[in-house]
Amino acid sequence: MTEKRIFFHYPKTGLEVVKSIHTAMQQLKLNSWLDVENMTPGTDPAQARREAFQSSTYWVLFTEKTISSKTIDKICLDYGETEHRPELLCVVFLKKITTRYEGPGFWHVTAEESAAAIKTYFDLKTWSEAAAGGKRTRITFNPTRVACFQNGVFLGNLAAADLTGLPAVVEAFHWDYNYFCEEITQPGQYERQLQRWAGGWKEKRPQAGGFAYAAQRCRADLEEQRFEEATKTADHIKQTVPNWEMGWFLDAMVALRNREFGQARFFFEVATQVRQDGFLSAYYSAVSLLWDGQWDKGIQELNALTHNRKRMDDLLQTDLSAYPSKDAFLAPFRENPQTATQIKAWQTKVKKIDDTQLNELRLEELTPKELPPPLPLALRSFSIEGFQRIGHLTMERIDAHHPWIFLSGDNGEGKTSLLQAIGLAFFGTGDADVLDRDTKTTILVSLAREKGVAVGEFYYSGKNQSIGWQDNVLGYGPARLQTTSDEHGFRAALEKPIASLLNQKGGLLDVEEWLKRQSLKQGDKTLSKERIADIKATTSLVKKALVQLLPMVTDIKLSGDQVTYLEHDRWITANKLSAGHQAIRAMIGDMIVRLINKQPKRSFQEMEGLVLIDELENHLHVRRQYEFPALLSNIFPKVQFIASTHSPVPLLGAPKNSLVWRMDHDEEGDPTLEEVKLRLDQLHPNNLLSSPVFGFGDFLKRSNMPELRTEDDYERLLEGQDIDNYLAWAEANVRIPPSFMTDEPDDKD
Numbered sequence: 001m002t003e004k005r006i007f008f009h010y011p012k013t014g015l016e017v018v019k020s021i022h023t024a025m026q027q028l029k030l031n032s033w034l035d036v037e038n039m040t041p042g043t044d045p046a047q048a049r050r051e052a053f054q055s056s057t058y059w060v061l062f063t064e065k066t067i068s069s070k071t072i073d074k075i076c077l078d079y080g081e082t083e084h085r086p087e088l089l090c091v092v093f094l095k096k097i098t099t100r101y102e103g104p105g106f107w108h109v110t111a112e113e114s115a116a117a118i119k120t121y122f123d124l125k126t127w128s129e130a131a132a133g134g135k136r137t138r139i140t141f142n143p144t145r146v147a148c149f150q151n152g153v154f155l156g157n158l159a160a161a162d163l164t165g166l167p168a169v170v171e172a173f174h175w176d177y178n179y180f181c182e183e184i185t186q187p188g189q190y191e192r193q194l195q196r197w198a199g200g201w202k203e204k205r206p207q208a209g210g211f212a213y214a215a216q217r218c219r220a221d222l223e224e225q226r227f228e229e230a231t232k233t234a235d236h237i238k239q240t241v242p243n244w245e246m247g248w249f250l251d252a253m254v255a256l257r258n259r260e261f262g263q264a265r266f267f268f269e270v271a272t273q274v275r276q277d278g279f280l281s282a283y284y285s286a287v288s289l290l291w292d293g294q295w296d297k298g299i300q301e302l303n304a305l306t307h308n309r310k311r312m313d314d315l316l317q318t319d320l321s322a323y324p325s326k327d328a329f330l331a332p333f334r335e336n337p338q339t340a341t342q343i344k345a346w347q348t349k350v351k352k353i354d355d356t357q358l359n360e361l362r363l364e365e366l367t368p369k370e371l372p373p374p375l376p377l378a379l380r381s382f383s384i385e386g387f388q389r390i391g392h393l394t395m396e397r398i399d400a401h402h403p404w405i406f407l408s409g410d411n412g413e414g415k416t417s418l419l420q421a422i423g424l425a426f427f428g429t430g431d432a433d434v435l436d437r438d439t440k441t442t443i444l445v446s447l448a449r450e451k452g453v454a455v456g457e458f459y460y461s462g463k464n465q466s467i468g469w470q471d472n473v474l475g476y477g478p479a480r481l482q483t484t485s486d487e488h489g490f491r492a493a494l495e496k497p498i499a500s501l502l503n504q505k506g507g508l509l510d511v512e513e514w515l516k517r518q519s520l521k522q523g524d525k526t527l528s529k530e531r532i533a534d535i536k537a538t539t540s541l542v543k544k545a546l547v548q549l550l551p552m553v554t555d556i557k558l559s560g561d562q563v564t565y566l567e568h569d570r571w572i573t574a575n576k577l578s579a580g581h582q583a584i585r586a587m588i589g590d591m592i593v594r595l596i597n598k599q600p601k602r603s604f605q606e607m608e609g610l611v612l613i614d615e616l617e618n619h620l621h622v623r624r625q626y627e628f629p630a631l632l633s634n635i636f637p638k639v640q641f642i643a644s645t646h647s648p649v650p651l652l653g654a655p656k657n658s659l660v661w662r663m664d665h666d667e668e669g670d671p672t673l674e675e676v677k678l679r680l681d682q683l684h685p686n687n688l689l690s691s692p693v694f695g696f697g698d699f700l701k702r703s704n705m706p707e708l709r710t711e712d713d714y715e716r717l718l719e720g721q722d723i724d725n726y727l728a729w730a731e732a733n734v735r736i737p738p739s740f741m742t743d744e745p746d747d748k749d
Helices: 012-027 045-055 069-078 111-130 211-223 227-240 245-257 261-274 279-291 295-305 309-317 331-335 340-352 355-360 415-427 487-494 511-522 529-549 579-598 622-635 685-689 714-733
Strands: 005-009 031-033 058-063 087-093 105-107 132-142 146-150 153-158 160-166 168-173 180-184 188-193 377-387 390-395 404-408 441-449 453-460 465-467 473-476 553-559 562-567 570-573 609-613 639-644 659-665 671-675
Touching: 005 012, 005 045, 012 031, 012 058, 012 111, 058 111, 087 111, 105 227, 132 168, 132 180, 146 160, 146 211, 153 160, 160 168, 168 211, 180 188, 180 211, 211 227, 211 245, 227 245, 245 261, 245 279, 261 279, 261 377, 261 390, 261 441, 261 453, 279 295, 279 309, 295 340, 331 340, 377 415, 377 609, 377 639, 390 415, 390 671, 404 415, 415 441, 415 453, 415 465, 415 473, 415 609, 415 639, 415 671, 473 579, 487 579, 511 529, 511 553, 511 562, 511 579, 529 553, 529 579, 529 622, 579 609, 622 639
Parallel strands: 005 031, 005 058, 058 087, 087 105, 132 188, 404 639, 404 659, 473 609, 609 639
Antiparallel strands: 132 160, 146 153, 146 168, 168 180, 377 390, 377 441, 441 453, 453 465, 553 562, 562 570, 659 671
């Protein structure tokens, strides 16, 4: 094992940390290469690093920044073109930053833990390489469905696993059974029966892998009320295996035991997103409502469980049918006079569930057939506590079919706070002063994805901030005129996609600067023809999108280092555009540059993201307010927009299936949020203004009510005025003989 060498690539600022990990790895008898120790005097450092990299078996990337596959490729190329390139073992994040990196990796905590984690990845590679291709075996489990891992890779919740290479380390985890880990070396049929958990579990390191082992260790920590250790383990699982619901479930169990019911409910809901047919997460999600005092809703959700075929099937397949009757968390509600009868009836019903009854369940259709496919990235749920004027605010199970979500409400109700909170969950505050330093703040946000879930977490308690994972989330405040074009400012702004939402002086990326850079690239002779063609095509699409969204602008051109706009048949620079045009250019240009930067190989039609806009109507003429939502969705059909507005006009032009939330406050003054159920495409301005969306029900109660015009549009109003004027003139000037209405002849003069 020691003949294989591991190369360390690290930033200079992380040298001391990497040294300590290097020392810890030597104690584990792993051969790691650290240039500051291994270099002989007089050696060219760059050449020594290149040779060491090329002769190593694996390499570990230590970083303090977000990374991508491009970053990894560039690092390898910097060490020189060679036939041999060591395999990336894992990425170690030296700071708790946000990242979308989905490969093997973890956050550094201590040197010993990081060295042990690297050794785990090393062992897994060794087992995988030792696996003989073509050898297959099958292992079955009792109970008939467990979380199964092969060489540390999550295979799913299975009754049996087909292993495609041997030897293989197989792990299994079940919440009600003992942890299982075994190395299988020979082909054949294997059957393994897990024993019921009886407590007093002895910690035993597995031969490799460790995620199922970590879950079992976390479970033991929960039993012994070692909540800090349990939280660390749960965080590690959900960060490294986010598609396994157990990390989210364990985090929720820690919160439930700490009586943090809002957090518990949120993470149980995330676990149900990750595994939609799982019984246990849905069950505890309902139980957390009972503990939070929401008895009616909790019992309602428990009863709904027995009508969900997939979750009840999971209950039987995982051998958990007796679980609710012995669950300590449900026990208090069996004795509570207000819930005892309903809880006992539900438990009896669950005990009697069998395959026959399961087949007889009649399930309701949850998603109407006329809805379009869900967006690939959409807001799913959030829980906000202690942020600005929001004491506690939650929203769950938001449907992923809404291209737009509009926030209405009076000034000061918390619309901006809600938008900022969603952004903070993924990026933190940066240098913006938006927190109350004396208030504990917790913000949790989950996004539904085509595959899995994206979660942002923000915690603040006096000093410490902790944030979750970044995603394609962008934010724009009400002031959208200031852009950044200098090299340093442009790069800095690129790392702050919600700066404008948090700070009105937050600079937006200047799309003109981006266009100039693309123009320079087109003349770069080191680039391939295909790459230059891609750059030209993307540049053309950007200009076309801007023209579509800028009223009165019909063309954009780049001459030298100057971008000009054809407005009213004259070419002008950006500073000559109207304030409205400049605001649109700044926001849309920033949006386009950021989406291209995150998803460079996707067309506008395929780009996904979540865009937050505060006071959408700012700087826009009412006609543009009406057109803007549909135009944005036509250009970016897979992007979800969440926007606050004080104007009814954007809602009138909203794409189909858009949603409206109204923010208000309760008797204590705390913000409330509710969906206003209406079809926007069926409304006109009068009934929209008088609806609960704007609460302007008395706007027609005016002193001059008899004089108000009631025509539907201005042309009919003019026609009506002409008729009224003619009738007034006729009344004053036309004499109608009395006999006109009788048979008597007129009197003769």
